[in-house]
Amino acid sequence: MKSPVQKLSDLGKDLFLWFDDRLHVKKIWDSTAGHHVPQSAGSWFYVFGSATLLCFMMQLVTGIMLALVYVPSADEAYATLEYLTYHQQLGWFLRAVHYWGSNFMVGIMLLHMTQVYLFGAYKYPREITWISGLVLLVLTLGLAFTGQVMRFDEDAYWGLGIGAAIMGRVPFIGQQLVDFMLGGQIIASETLSRFFALHVFVLPGSVIAIVSLHLRMVLTKGINEYPVPGMVVRRQTYDKEYAAIIKKEGVPFFPKAIDKDIIAAAFVIGGIVTCACVFGPKGPSGPPDPLQINASPRPDFWFLWIFSIAALMPEQIETVALLAGPAVIGLILVALPFFNGTGEKSWRRRPVAVIIVLLTWIGLGMLTYLGATSPWSPVMNAWSAQSTPDAQILHRSPLQLQGAVVLQYKQCRNCHAIDGLGGERGPDLSDVGMRLTRPQLTRQVVQGGGNMPAYGQNLSPAEVEALVDYMASLVPAGVPPARDYTLPQKTKN
Amino acid sequence: MKHLACLFLCLLLISGCDWMPGRPTLAQKWRSPEDVVAFKDLYAQNCLACHGDGQSKAGSITLKNPVYLAAIPRDVLRSTIANGVAGHNMPAFSVAAGGSLQDSQIETLVDGILAWADPKKLPATPIPPYAAALGDVVSGKAAYTASCASCHGPDGKGGKAGSIVDKYYLSLVSDQYLRSVIIAGRPELGCPDFSSRRPGSPMTPQAIADVLAWISFQRVNEFDQPLSQPPAQR
Numbered sequence: 001m002k003s004p005v006q007k008l009s010d011l012g013k014d015l016f017l018w019f020d021d022r023l024h025v026k027k028i029w030d031s032t033a034g035h036h037v038p039q040s041a042g043s044w045f046y047v048f049g050s051a052t053l054l055c056f057m058m059q060l061v062t063g064i065m066l067a068l069v070y071v072p073s074a075d076e077a078y079a080t081l082e083y084l085t086y087h088q089q090l091g092w093f094l095r096a097v098h099y100w101g102s103n104f105m106v107g108i109m110l111l112h113m114t115q116v117y118l119f120g121a122y123k124y125p126r127e128i129t130w131i132s133g134l135v136l137l138v139l140t141l142g143l144a145f146t147g148q149v150m151r152f153d154e155d156a157y158w159g160l161g162i163g164a165a166i167m168g169r170v171p172f173i174g175q176q177l178v179d180f181m182l183g184g185q186i187i188a189s190e191t192l193s194r195f196f197a198l199h200v201f202v203l204p205g206s207v208i209a210i211v212s213l214h215l216r217m218v219l220t221k222g223i224n225e226y227p228v229p230g231m232v233v234r235r236q237t238y239d240k241e242y243a244a245i246i247k248k249e250g251v252p253f254f255p256k257a258i259d260k261d262i263i264a265a266a267f268v269i270g271g272i273v274t275c276a277c278v279f280g281p282k283g284p285s286g287p288p289d290p291l292q293i294n295a296s297p298r299p300d301f302w303f304l305w306i307f308s309i310a311a312l313m314p315e316q317i318e319t320v321a322l323l324a325g326p327a328v329i330g331l332i333l334v335a336l337p338f339f340n341g342t343g344e345k346s347w348r349r350r351p352v353a354v355i356i357v358l359l360t361w362i363g364l365g366m367l368t369y370l371g372a373t374s375p376w377s378p379v380m381n382a383w384s385a386q387s388t389p390d391a392q393i394l395h396r397s398p399l400q401l402q403g404a405v406v407l408q409y410k411q412c413r414n415c416h417a418i419d420g421l422g423g424e425r426g427p428d429l430s431d432v433g434m435r436l437t438r439p440q441l442t443r444q445v446v447q448g449g450g451n452m453p454a455y456g457q458n459l460s461p462a463e464v465e466a467l468v469d470y471m472a473s474l475v476p477a478g479v480p481p482a483r484d485y486t487l488p489q490k491t492k493n
Numbered sequence: 494m495k496h497l498a499c500l501f502l503c504l505l506l507i508s509g510c511d512w513m514p515g516r517p518t519l520a521q522k523w524r525s526p527e528d529v530v531a532f533k534d535l536y537a538q539n540c541l542a543c544h545g546d547g548q549s550k551a552g553s554i555t556l557k558n559p560v561y562l563a564a565i566p567r568d569v570l571r572s573t574i575a576n577g578v579a580g581h582n583m584p585a586f587s588v589a590a591g592g593s594l595q596d597s598q599i600e601t602l603v604d605g606i607l608a609w610a611d612p613k614k615l616p617a618t619p620i621p622p623y624a625a626a627l628g629d630v631v632s633g634k635a636a637y638t639a640s641c642a643s644c645h646g647p648d649g650k651g652g653k654a655g656s657i658v659d660k661y662y663l664s665l666v667s668d669q670y671l672r673s674v675i676i677a678g679r680p681e682l683g684c685p686d687f688s689s690r691r692p693g694s695p696m697t698p699q700a701i702a703d704v705l706a707w708i709s710f711q712r713v714n715e716f717d718q719p720l721s722q723p724p725a726q727r
Binding site: 082085086092093096153275276277278279280281283284285286287292294381382383384385386387388389390393394396397398399400401402403404405406407408409413460461462463465466469470 | 522659
């Protein structure tokens with residue numbers, strides 16, 4: 001007599017066999033999760049790919065949950081965001097997980113790409129894996145940008161404006177492209193609708209399709225073996241060598257090589273949830289209203305470097321750099337496995353690759369830092385809100401004090417800090433009196449120069465005089481004021 | 494049973510997320526400039542840079558000056574904030590005059606500034622009227638010599654303190670501003686108010702009007718020609 005538990009177990013087994021007979025579940029499982037990978041690939045460096053996929057799955061889940069509340073219409077999106085953030089129980093947490101999930105996804109994907117490049121994994125015969133990865137990078141950045149648009153606030157509005165302005169630079173068909181992107185001439189409900197469609201249907205669908213191809217390539221061409229210096233890739237021999245490695249030290253991915261991926265997954269989930277708990281969601285900042293002149297929009301983290309480049313680039317090269325730049329970089333990346341498809345894999349024997357990676361990360365890091373601080377942006381309320389340190393006010397004549405008022409009233413402070421307080425677009429003025437003489441100060445104020453506009457038309461002679469008298473008094477204690485060295489030094493008698 | 498307990502604990506933890514540091518509070522919610530209603534914020538965003546707040550000093554007269562607050566009528570304060578001082582470096586802040594503040598916000602500013610008034614810090618002498626006609630230029634010179642010359646020099650051209658008859662200075666400030674400074678002083682910068690320039694002998698309202706007339710008389714146009722008739726021809 002069989003026990004009820006055993007009966008149940010038998011029933012389960014039968015059911016599985018019934019399904020397996022029709023769906024070949026076991027065969028699929030064995031050929032995917034059970035495929036053999038080089039034991040050396042079970043390394044901590046190999047977890048970034050699966051971690052990116054994990055982020056994407058988290059984005060799918062949290063995205064579906066957000067879509068339950070979010071209304072993709074221009075007049076309701078902002079209100080639903082505020083509802084989610086401030087009123088819906090744990091709505092803020094959901095938004096925060098989706099936001100940080102997106103940041104983690106782009107970040108880990110870039111790490112994955114760096115690792116693949118440094119480990120030579122893009123070389124023969126994994127060209128399609130590399131190229132599909134590049135497509136995934138573009139799609140992911142597309143998801144990040146369209147996601148920023150979903151947070152329909154001033155950042156989204158002006159981000160779209162900049163996107164449209166870049167599109168508009170395309171020769172001949174620029175205007176048509178802008179109309180196509182925005183769904184009309186202006187940023188409106190149609191714009192939000194099409195970005196919603198992109199963000200929740202087109203791009204995630206494409207990611208799923210390309211990820212399938214990406215993983216298919218991992219199965220057919222195998223995962224890259226841990227590179228060893230001196231082991232050179234040759235088109236004629238590599239396939240045999242790889243087969244030999246698998247035969248000699250191949251282990252099934254599940255359950256032998258997946259352990260580190262699972263631990264990394266735990267770290268990634270923990271990281272996203274911790275960031276969500278501690279830092280919360282981003283925004284929404286001000287409403288997407290072009291009449292809101294106090295807006296100071298900034299793109300999301302992973303686009304700050306583009307913001308920097310756009311702000312710092314010389315005007316003459318803007319169109320060429322914005323249109324040809326991405327095309328050239330894209331072309332080089334796509335062509336990489338073809339012109340550099342053989343040879344050494346190990347980064348220890350590829351100094352140029354290491355230098356390229358270092359320069360890229362340092363460059364991106366610096367541009368991101370600059371984008372986050374954006375010293376070139378004036379501080380628009382400094383003129384009325386930024387106090388002046390006592391040292392720059394005390395012991396001044398009535399005219400100089402009026403000069404201090406002119407400096408505020410004419411908004412010099414928005415670009416020029418005093419003692420570090422105020423804008424950073426122009427030089428700090430707290431010790432300008434030791435750098436420029438009165439005639440130099442007057443000339444600079446009246447005629448402008450460098451980055452500074454001429455203010456001669458906007459200041460009365462008395463205002464110029466007061467301003468210059470005040471600035472000439474801004475000299476640190478014990479330092480002589482600036483003097484014109486072409487003139488003989490005045491001696492005290 | 495163990496799993497159920499774990500699940501329950503997890504749910505409890507997650508539902509407790511509302512106290513997490515990342516949770517946005519209503520105070521962090523974006524506010525339009527019209528929704529700023531706290532005096533502190535309004536003052537810090539609009540007035541602080543030029544007028545200081547008592548702790549920080551600034552180019553123009555501080556509004557935390559008890560004598561000034563006792564002298565200025567509420568209506569004048571309100572209209573000065575709303576409409577500015579034409580031709581001088583005090584901008585108009587009301588939306589109607591091209592500024593960015595609503596009437597209610599200006600009212601909040603007026604209330605808040607006047608709330609700084611501190612009767613205990615006022616001198617025993619009655620505060621002179623905020624506004625008055627110019628006095629006599631000749632008597633003004635004598636009153637100036639008595640009350641102000643020790644710092645600003647015998648002719649007003651500067652001594653321990655700077656010149657108050659500099660032509661550029663005079664073209665930047667209004668008579669009313671000069672009058673306010675004569676009455677309220679700039680104690681934070683070392684210039685006493687009307688009652689304490691000469692210990693035991695406060696300036697009378699007449700002396701104030703006369704000094705102002707004498708200073709104002711020295712205004713010139715861009716060709717250095719006097720703007721006023723010489724006193725003998727009056």
